[in-house]
Each structure stands twice: as C-alpha cells, then as structure tokens.
Amino acid sequence: MSLQYDLIALDVDGTLLTDDHVLTKAIRETVHEAAGRGAQIVLCTGRGPSGALPILEELGLGGTVITHNGAATINSDDRSVIHQFDMIPEHLIDFVVYCRDRAIHFDLNTAFEMMVESMTPEAELMYGRYQAKPSIQDFRLALPSGLVKFTVFGSKEQMDTVQTEWASWPQTLHSIRSGDYFIDVHHAEANKGRALEQLAAIRGIDRSRILAIGNYYNDITMLQFAGMGIAMGNSPEQVKLAAKAVAPSNSEDGVARALREYAWT
Template identity: 30%
Template sequence: MEYKLIVSDMDGTLLGDNHKITQENKIALSKALEKGVKIVPASGRIYNSAREHFDFLDINTPLIACNGAIIKETKTNKLIYKNSIPNEICLKIIDVFERNKVYYQLYSENTMICKNLSKEDQKRTAERLKNFFNDDINIHFGDDLKDEIKKHEILKIIAIDDHDIDKLNKVKEELKDIEDIETTSSWFNNVEIMHKGVNKGEALKALLQYLKIDREEVIAFGDNYNDIDMLQFAGMGVVMGNADDAVKEKGNYVTSTNEESGVAKALYKFLEI
C-alpha cells in the first residue's frame, strides 16, 4: 500500500516522556514529507499547544485538536471543522463534577479555564501548565465556571483525579445519564468529555473527505483510549509499545515505545524511507 497521509497522536506517541518530539521522529517525518506524504497531528491538546511541535517542518497542515472537536490549518489558521459542546450540556457536566468535588478544566480553542484557587496554588498551576504547554496558551481562572461557558465556546471538558480512581469511576457512571456527549480517557487519571460525534476517528473521516484521500491510504499512530476510533478507521493503525494491552488489540501493528521513537521505526517499515 502506498500511504498518502500520516496522522499521529502526540503525548505518549510522537512525543517522548519529556513532551518533546524525539529527534528520530523528526528525521522520519521529514523524510516522509520529502516523499510527498501529508502529515497531520491529532491531539487531545488545545490547538496552539499541539501546533508548536510542528514548526520544525515549516508546512501548512491540518491539525486535529481537542480530541477531534476542531481541525485548523497550522499556518493559515483556516478552520476546516468544529463541533463544540452546547452550553446547556456543559452545565449538566459541571453539575456532576461539582457534586462529586472533582477537579476539572474547560478547553476552548486556545484557552484553558480552571477553577479559581488560592494565589499560591494558582501560580503553581499556571507554571506547571506553561511548562507542559506553551506561552500561546491562555490560562484563565474563574470563581464560577458556569459563567465562563457563556463567554467561551467549549470544545472539551476534562476531569482529573490522581488519587481517587473510584471517585473518577463514579463520575464516569453519572455522565452516562447525560445525552449527546462522548467520553474517553487519555490517561488513567482522567475522563474527557466532548459533544456527541466528536472523536479522532470522526475528525479523520471529515478531514479525508476534505483532502479527498481514501482511508486505506492513511497510517495512524496512537497510544491511548482516545486514539482507538482513529486507529480503527485508518487503513493501518499502529499502536505504541507503551500502550495498554486493551489498546494494542485495536490496532493492526504494535511498534516500539514513544521513548524509543516507535513512530519513526514504523514509518521506516511501512513507507520504506
């Protein structure tokens, strides 16, 4: 098969554990580009945060962000697709989180909205997020996040709990009572919520219609549960060696880990670059 498009998750896949793209992956992607293959990032991250990692390629490419809720071009910022969460559904989701006293964040296109904390905690949170993301990300703290959804178009909501997984599982059960949402996880400690019909697989489907490329001509890379729809829709779904066994079962091929530049190793195999 002659592949025309590479679509890759970022954290845990294209990026190493330091949240930077590995040098070997950079080289492989550059060689694929020289061969005429299109490259598309597909991330749970906010658009600007995902875009920064592809500056080294100096190309204008579609970018799938917020788990498929938005697709924009990296240089022109041209909007290709967007599916946000209606305000009334956001309110129902927030009610579940507030009732269970779980920490959560709202994602708009380029803003991360967090619950107001003490000044000291707020400073620490902002510094941690800036280290993980980049300076283009606007981090906003609010006293009442229900008010914030009136000011922002919400693409994704994420709840995080590092210590009480039972509480997180309870939240997941309660979210099942809310209609017209999609839920997934990008790590063991979170639950991510988007509008109904939003996932990386559906975003990839919309993008391929836009680019006029067949699904069989796509090779996709991922490592977590929010990548499964994309891995299964693509002609070749490559799962990272660091993925859970349940995710590995959903792909066509298992490569090395993200720390071992597993994306590059699979590209050498399937693209013969």
C-alpha cells in the first residue's frame, strides 16, 4: 500500500483524544503506522508545548509541533522555536482589564511559559486535565514580552457572552473560540493554517500532499489549507462544511478510521 500524503497534521483535543483526554490504543497504533510508512506527523494544537509534547511522546514520536493555535511552531527534539507570532503587550491591555473587571480567569503565554494572576479551584482542575502548570505572577505593573497567546476560561454561557462582545472590538489582535470553555487571542496573522503553510514551505511539501484532521473552529484554516481536510464527527456544522470529508467522532477512534480510509491506499 502506498502513502497518499507526506505530512499529516493532527489536532489534539476533541480529535486525537477522547473527551476524557485519553489517547486510545487504536489511534496510537494507526498514527505510528502512518509515521512508519514515511508520513511526517505534526501535532497542530491550541495547547502550549508543555501540554502538547507529552502527547507526542505518548505517540512514540518526535519532530515538529504547531502550538498555541499556530502562534508558535516548536522543534520537540531540542525545544527550539522554529517560528512564533509575538503580540505587542499594549494591544492586550483592554482584554486584561475586561477580564479583571468581570472576574474572568485568563492566562498569558510565551512560547514555553504559561502565567496567571490568580488561580481558582476550577482553573486548577482544568489545567491538570491539559497537563499545564502555570506560574502565578503579578501583571499590574507591566505585561511580559514575547507573548503569543492570551486565553480566557469560563462556562460556555460566559464564553458565549465574551465572544459576542469581543466581536465588535477593533481587530488589532485575533480572538477565536478554541473550545466550549475557551477563547484564545493571538497576533492577527497567527492561525493553524498559516503555521502549516509556513512549515510546508520550509520542508518543500506541496499542500496537495498534506492531510489535516481537526474538530473545532480554530481548525478551520488548517482544514482549508490542507489538500485533504477532514473534520471529526463531533465537530460543529461550520467546521464540517470547511472540510472535504467527515470522520467518525473522537469517541469512535475517528482519527484511526480516517487515516486508514484516506492516508494510504
């Protein structure tokens, strides 16, 4: 059987992992088989490296990871940054003040570090699920430099309200819903599709030779850029419409089944 694609880009949460954040045996073995056949496996996630690299290790793989929704591309072998989209700290001040005024939890991220001003029991539980370990810092005097992502966390209803209100703000930075309980803010040009395009150019891979699988709104640019974009069965309708095919859900080993159907013949 011949491999149809040279690069396979995989979202993590809601795609590779079940809703309980488990990497199943069927998915691990099928992704490993694709790599063994010569495909470059690239995790393409909203997580930072601290949450993404353990998944890559659990897959038994190394290489490149696109993190923070495309804002930082990392070489897992030496922990170097291949490319990142830095935000201007001053552009984030309105977002920070908004969250402080409404007691909405937020974190600030450089390529490798996650920082919070305070920690609630709910936030601590959430970070544990994503293998993230933020440090507590005081940002009242100044925001750090080298920031690539600002994330807010709360109930679905709370995030619905935030999303609606921020939609009318000037688009100096780009905000995107990365899950029911999360909204991420990045440099206006940072997204998974752009990062995948940059990586493909570096490696001399035509987009027709790229397969991407994802499940949420922050995956749409990646699914559209790839020659074969596949949405998970648990994706919102808008994400499915952006894809060329729809796989079974993340509770049905959808990634494994999609790779066996489309990655090789």
